[in-house]
Amino acid sequence: MAAALLTASKVTKIFGTGHAEVRAVHEVSLEILPAEIVLVMGPSGSGKTTLLSMLGGLLKPSAGSIVLDGIHLTALKESQLPEIRALKIGFVFQAFNLLSALSVEENILFPAQLRAGGIAAARPRAAELIEKLGLAHRRRALPKTLSGGEKQRVAIARALINEPKLILADEPTGNLDSQTGQEVMMILHDVARDQGYSVVLVTHDPRVEDVADRILWLEDGQLRDRKSEQHNWERDPVCGMRVDEWTATEFTDYKDHKYVFCSSRCRERFDKRPEHYLTKREQSADG
Amino acid sequence: MLVWAWKSLIAQRGAVLGGALGIAGSFILVVFFHAVFRGESGQIVAYPEHMQPDVWVMQRGVRNMHMATSSVWDWKADKVADIPGVARVTPILYLNSVITAGNQKSFSFIVGLLPDDHRAGPWEMVAGREVSSQGETVIPDVLSNLLDVSIGDRVTIADTSFTIVGLSTGTYSMANSVIFVAFSDLERILSSSGTYSYLLVDAEEGIDPEALAGKIRREVEKVNALPHEEFVENDFAIAMQMGVEIIFMMTVISAILAILIVCFTAYSLVMRKRRELAIAKALGMRGSAVLFGVVFQSCILTLFGFAIAAVFAMIVIPYIPLLLPQLSLTVAVSELLQIGVTALLVAMVGAIIPAYLVLRLDPATAFNV
Ligand SMILES: Nc1ncnc2c1ncn2[C@@H]1O[C@H](COP(=O)(O)OP(=O)(O)OP(=O)(O)O)[C@@H](O)[C@H]1O
Numbered sequence: 295m296a297a298a299l300l301t302a303s304k305v306t307k308i309f310g311t312g313h314a315e316v317r318a319v320h321e322v323s324l325e326i327l328p329a330e331i332v333l334v335m336g337p338s339g340s341g342k343t344t345l346l347s348m349l350g351g352l353l354k355p356s357a358g359s360i361v362l363d364g365i366h367l368t369a370l371k372e373s374q375l376p377e378i379r380a381l382k383i384g385f386v387f388q389a390f391n392l393l394s395a396l397s398v399e400e401n402i403l404f405p406a407q408l409r410a411g412g413i414a415a416a417r418p419r420a421a422e423l424i425e426k427l428g429l430a431h432r433r434r435a436l437p438k439t440l441s442g443g444e445k446q447r448v449a450i451a452r453a454l455i456n457e458p459k460l461i462l463a464d465e466p467t468g469n470l471d472s473q474t475g476q477e478v479m480m481i482l483h484d485v486a487r488d489q490g491y492s493v494v495l496v497t498h499d500p501r502v503e504d505v506a507d508r509i510l511w512l513e514d515g516q517l518r519d520r521k522s523e524q525h526n527w528e529r530d531p532v533c534g535m536r537v538d539e540w541t542a543t544e545f546t547d548y549k550d551h552k553y554v555f556c557s558s559r560c561r562e563r564f565d566k567r568p569e570h571y572l573t574k575r576e577q578s579a580d581g
Numbered sequence: 582m583l584v585w586a587w588k589s590l591i592a593q594r595g596a597v598l599g600g601a602l603g604i605a606g607s608f609i610l611v612v613f614f615h616a617v618f619r620g621e622s623g624q625i626v627a628y629p630e631h632m633q634p635d636v637w638v639m640q641r642g643v644r645n646m647h648m649a650t651s652s653v654w655d656w657k658a659d660k661v662a663d664i665p666g667v668a669r670v671t672p673i674l675y676l677n678s679v680i681t682a683g684n685q686k687s688f689s690f691i692v693g694l695l696p697d698d699h700r701a702g703p704w705e706m707v708a709g710r711e712v713s714s715q716g717e718t719v720i721p722d723v724l725s726n727l728l729d730v731s732i733g734d735r736v737t738i739a740d741t742s743f744t745i746v747g748l749s750t751g752t753y754s755m756a757n758s759v760i761f762v763a764f765s766d767l768e769r770i771l772s773s774s775g776t777y778s779y780l781l782v783d784a785e786e787g788i789d790p791e792a793l794a795g796k797i798r799r800e801v802e803k804v805n806a807l808p809h810e811e812f813v814e815n816d817f818a819i820a821m822q823m824g825v826e827i828i829f830m831m832t833v834i835s836a837i838l839a840i841l842i843v844c845f846t847a848y849s850l851v852m853r854k855r856r857e858l859a860i861a862k863a864l865g866m867r868g869s870a871v872l873f874g875v876v877f878q879s880c881i882l883t884l885f886g887f888a889i890a891a892v893f894a895m896i897v898i899p900y901i902p903l904l905l906p907q908l909s910l911t912v913a914v915s916e917l918l919q920i921g922v923t924a925l926l927v928a929m930v931g932a933i934i935p936a937y938l939v940l941r942l943d944p945a946t947a948f949n950v
């Protein structure tokens with residue numbers, strides 16, 4: 295077996311003290327192998343983002359150790375972490391997080407100023423990524439003029455510019471409609487596979503499971519085994535999409551029944567006119 | 582980082598322009614007060630400066646004219662006149678008082694002239710004639726406009742009524758306009774007789790004023806004699822003393838104002854962009870680099886404000902006296918440079934609080950939705 299790229303041992307994160315204490319992550323141990331795509335799933339508030347932040351050197355664990363590519367992140371000084379983040383890790387966020395004043399190309403090149411050779415040396419790679427991610431015609435556009443899918447493709451290119459060994463993505467499809475989300479996932483998957491990057495991906499989207507090598511299930515801050523029968527498929531009453539009740543973040547209690555949704559948009563629509571969607575569903579069930 | 586900092590500024594040009602205008606405003610305040618006081622202090626010593634005798638003689642212990650009183654017995658003037666090397670002695674009476682017309686008042690510098698004295702009188706007339714008999718006065722043209730009086734009108738000086746017979750120019754200042762009256766009138770106002778205030782001493786060709794002043798001090802008891810240069814320097818120093826303190830206060834106040842504006846503008850830029858700054862940190866940008874960007878922005882902002890102020894000072898201030906003739910304004914380029922240096926300090930100090938915020942930004946917040 296290949297040596298792990300990332301090893302976390304008994305990582306714990308506690309926020310606050312006393313009554314306000316929250317044990318967001320409790321003694322989580324995991325290994326990520328090179329070129330492996332690992333999903334982290336779990337209910338809302340289970341500590342997924344907290345875990346990812348610690349793996350990425352953005353948050354110091356309260357206990358435990360994290361080793362990335364032979365470097366003990368937890369032993370590093372605060373001032374040494376930015377360099378690790380810049381060179382070893384690519385981040386993809388749910389909120390895209392592009393810099394609004396910079397163009398597509400400048401955003402992609404932004405992390406390159408932190409590596410040897412700087413922006414100039416990274417230009418050919420940026421051009422290649424822009425081509426590969428289908429952004430050529432938007433090269434000089436500002437983020438505010440891009441669609442959600444385009445924004446996330448720019449963010450992916452930015453995460454890849456410094457050729458990091460590890461990509462950390464927190465719900466990268468969370469702000470996209472399902473079709474675009476699917477496309478973005480495929481792109482991330484293809485690039486990672488092509489270049490042999492490891493990806494740790496937090497998601498609620500069950501369709502992403504197909505691309506993963508492994509799924510980690512986080513619940514109450516701890517890793518648990520999740521058997522596949524733990525899926526609990528429900529239909530979104532608005533769009534009719536299949537949603538796993540276990541992992542859904544969007545839900546509403548209406549007349550003593552829990553309805554789950556694929557997105558906040560569907561939930562909002564439902565909340566406005568619940569009867570409309572329920573009668574529609576009954577009708578289609580009847581028919 | 583700099584490209585990003587610059588483009589972020591451009592993307593928020595409204596806020597940046599607003600901040601820069603505010604900063605410019607506070608710098609203009611400094612430039613303006615400097616200009617006013619420099620001009621005004623120059624005007625306060627206008628009279629002694631224009632008289633230009635070789636030596637000034639006055640009561641012992643007195644060293645200048647502005648805000649001073651001096652009394653010299655008339656026989657001492659004769660004694661001075663007898664000293665070898667003295668060509669001519671012109672005595673004047675002098676009083677700091679108020680001139681009133683209607684209910685308007687102005688501080689003034691009243692000079693009493695002996696009959697037929699053209700040596701110590703107004704140096705440039707614009708209308709009418711000089712004082713030739715009792716009850717007559719010559720006032721500055723600017724003052725006549727401000728008091729709304731003209732030749733033939735009456736004004737009150739130290740509770741005595743005078744008729745304006747002439748208007749002089751170059752004699753106005755806000756703190757001290759120079760007004761000429763007959764010697765005997767001022768004598769009556771002062772209830773004095775047989776005394777002068779100052780003696781203007783002209784030396785013969787080739788006589789050193791310094792040496793002559795020393796000689797007068799030695800040979801005439803209880804008088805002080807100073808060469809013209811020294812006398813005017815003393816006068817200017819006294820005039821500036823008050824002005825300098827006010828200028829200093831104004832500079833400090835304006836600098837604080839500018840710092841507050843820089844601080845506020847930079848603060849709001851940072852607050853508005855705090856998410857992006859956190860993202861930059863999450864992507865591996867060092868806190869110090871982000872900080873550098875913020876200080877860079879604050880410097881650009883301040884220099885922009887300074888540039889607006891400088892252009893304003895160079896172009897607009899020279900025209901102000903045309904609209905407000907009572908203001909004497911002098912802008913010194915060295916002062917602008919001084920303010921430019923102040924501006925950079927302002928930028929640094931103003932960036933402290935925003936910089937502190939930036940350093941504290943938690944990169945993990947980049948994950949927040
Ligand atoms: N900075 C913080 N201070 C205090 N508590 C926090 C902080 N960040 C997270 N928590 C708490 O830690 C727990 C785990 O939060 P986390 O954001 O990691 O969950 P998550 O699995 O990412 O949830 P979601 O699916 O909704 O994004 C939650 O109870 C949360 O309230």
Ligand SMILES: [Mg+2]
Nearest residue numbers: 342343344464
């Ligand atoms: Mg989360």
